[in-house]
Amino acid sequence: MTPPDASTPELHPDVAELGFLLGTWAGQGEGRYPTIAPFAYGEEIRVWHVGKPFLAYVQRTWSLGDGRPLHGEAGYWRRSSGGVELVIAHPTGIVEVDEGGVEGTHLMVSSTAVVGTSSAKAVAQVVRQVDVEGSDLTYRVSMAAVGQPLQEHLRARLVRV
């Protein structure tokens, strides 16, 4: 029982336009929402591929104060005929299906479905913007949740490491 060769194959042409996301990114962000105290966080994002028509995505954040883990999420980027697709699972018991578009190195997707387990908080809508300029990645996540209207929740800046 041997795992497959870890050498990286060529990027699948279906996701070539998303290749600018590939890599390991590290940085900091800040979060706010009407129902919580504002907070700052450290973050690492990893995006990689295995030669198939998707990019794998994981992210984790931690407290800048004591390094304790805060959030994490995992999912996959895909292309559809008309745009970009993103599916994500959250340790908060929520899954997210996003669709949108890419222009150059600027992505914007909005949720077409957000579904949770019976113990999860109610999230109604998520909008994600990702911009890569050189070795800088910035993103914003807006969210409508727990009865609050859609509004900015997270913004962060990371660099490719």
Add this chain to the structure above:
Amino acid sequence: MTPPDASTPELHPDVAELGFLLGTWAGQGEGRYPTIAPFAYGEEIRVWHVGKPFLAYVQRTWSLGDGRPLHGEAGYWRRSSGGVELVIAHPTGIVEVDEGGVEGTHLMVSSTAVVGTSSAKAVAQVVRQVDVEGSDLTYRVSMAAVGQPLQEHLRARLVRV
């Protein structure tokens, strides 16, 4: 920008009953479905925790013939007051929310929601059974998809490595 200390904290008591899933597992499985040719696969499953009330889960499979990657999925196990929850994102553009129960080291969950992107195949229902006996993990995944009724799709046996 330093990531948090990688030392493993204590398992959160909310997921203590799922602790038997922790570890790296490797083995083989076989798949079948009326719409495809039967196939065999190698597989690695990793389940870990960061001290928070969930277990992180990733899985990947590969062709036993040439080692090329076949499938992968990523998600999180949680406990609710009444049972077990599992959220998963698939590179096929599908997300899955499962709920069920645990008895000893035997888990069974069934999807309460399966949602896909506009380019994803239609999956209507997923049922997962996981059994751990000592260092052996066996699972079965049943699925209703692409117009077919619920039926066994995957079965595999792995050992803790």
